[in-house]
Amino acid sequence: MGIHVIKMPDLGEGIAECEVVAWRVQPGDTIKEDQVVADVMTDKATVEIPSPVHGTVMALGGKVGESLAVGAELIRLEVEGSGNLKGEAAKPAAASAAATAAPAADEAADLPHGFVPEPQRVAAGAASVAAPAARVPQAAPAGRSPAPARSGSGASPRAAFRDANEKPLAAPAVRKRAWDMGIELQYVAGSGPAGHITHADLDAYVAGRKQGHAPHAGAADRRYAELQGEEAVPLIGLRRKIAEKMQLSKRQIPHFTYVEEVDVTELEALRGQLNARYGAERGKLTLLPLLMRAVVLAIRRFPEVNARFDDQAGIVTRYQPVHLGIATQTDAGLMVPVIRNAEARDPWSSAREIVRLAEAARTGKAARDELSGSTITITSLGPLGGIVSTPVINHPEVAIVGVNRILERPVVKNGGLVPRKLMNLSSSFDHRVIDGMVAAEFIQTVRGYLESPATLFVE
Structure with missing residues (x-):
């Protein structure tokens, strides 16, 4: 063998x-x-x-x-x-x-x-x-719990055991102090008469734990956490990558968030008509493919937002193709599948690609190149989108467009109150390379396309 x-x-x-x-x-x-x-x-x-x-x-x-x-x-x-x-x-x-x-x-x-x-x-x-x-401490024989040898006793660390059913001897004040400190008396050696645990023994135990010498310090801490309803959850896998990426983005990028209200009444009406007429053969449209189309058209006027910034080299790279990242929530955490060359797609093609990539991300089958290389990102929590958000830029990009939920509210129009469907766009920009005026004009251009949705289909 x-x-x-x-x-x-x-x-x-x-x-x-x-x-x-x-x-x-x-x-x-x-x-x-x-x-x-x-x-x-x-x-x-x-x-x-x-x-x-x-x-x-x-x-x-x-x-x-x-x-x-x-x-x-x-x-x-x-x-x-x-x-x-x-x-x-x-x-x-x-x-x-x-x-x-x-x-x-x-x-x-x-x-x-x-x-x-x-x-x-x-x-x-x-x-x-x-x-x-x-x-870590060695497991004790069945039915027995290890207790550290008393100071100066000369006993081997392996030799001193207290029966699991044996109640440690300690005064009420010592027991209360041990509880407050998260210490299990079962693991503390007593130096008092008949093995009574004293305040000095607690101090010695804590000193040993700080130096990494106290056996079962970890077990006591975990037990205390359990009693307090706490759970230590390590960040691994995707959760760790998300944490690292968010920390990098917030540390490196000075975020500037701009919020604008958009009247999507006409857009929703058009979407309903398109779904009624073409839904059976082309598939249903959500708001997202139409927003993607508006962003692509607005980038033609503001190419500086479709870019990536190399912090180390100090170089901003602008891209002609629009590789749109779509922030997607999965059971494992947030992922950003990328719709490549979004400028070459119509809304139905974009809708199909959104569904395909979202399913691949949620099932863990997305390829590496489907999760990297985006040049600008859209993030949306759908009906949970809230009124305003402050989205975190997908480093090393320079812009992210956030979508909040649609609310029907009364609006004054032509001297009267009318119900309108309103939605906020909460978008963040890298203020090192995108000025506030450019960011505002970009979002206002997106707003113009969404409020006059027929222009989405006019080249």
Whole structure:
């Protein structure tokens, strides 16, 4: 038997590392050739990694949420034959466990007082290829909870245990203080008579926890969080990418938001007529494809908003084609699929492409090039759009057009009150390269097309 190592592949476009967002297999699983073993993320695209061979999973190359460099070991397999790891053969599980247990025992002698090392992980007969994990307290035998050895007692960190049903001895004031501090007395050694826990013991425990020596400090903190109704949720995968992208945008770009009210009464009437006449053969139109058309036409007059700004080089690149990003909410988080060459599409073609890309994004099947390369973005929360918003620019673009919900309100027109359908456009611009007047004139041009919708179809 041999070892075959699957490495993090080079996915192109200068990608140096990828984040592991899901493992599809676990140590001990038998897998087949072409079976997907992991999902990794690059920017906002999730890529499935298949196995090139049959084999048995020996070890995984990291935890969910970790980033691995291109070429790093992703997964290790036991395979028939020699495998691709020259000079190594799969070792029996017992031998592997014995090889790792001895160093762990020797290492324990050098650990700080009261600290219990984590047992070395062995998976399906081989040591894990992951980077060394942070040490956590060793699990106690069933029915018993570890308690740190008392200061000066000379007891081994492994030797002191308090029965799970044994109630720690402490005065009411000490118990209240421990509760307020989020400390479980079960894990605190008592230095008082008959093992009573004192205030000094709490102070010693806290001091040890701050230095990383207190066993089960993490367990106590988690227990306290549970009692308080808290939950620590790590940001991984798409959620982390979104956080990084939003932070970059707000840190780098001085946002300027401009809000304008648009009367879409005539636009909605025209949309209804178009759907009644062409809906069966061309598909139904929503407001979004018509707004896309208005933005494309307005860009002809204001090409500076269809651009990307290279912060490092200090260069603004303006684009003739309009690659429109459409902010799309998915179960995993916000994604921005891109409708390329929107200037060459009619509203029905745009509507079909919106549906296709949104479905691909929501099901995780969007290709990388369908999620990158936009030159300007439209964002909308539909009926939840609110009255006003302050959209965050999709870095490195310089403009984003935000759509708020449509409300029917009374409007004074020709000396009388009439019901009209009104909607706000809340749009943000990079004030380094887009002046306020240019931004306002651009949105006013978009407004003009939407309030006189027949002009959308006049070249």
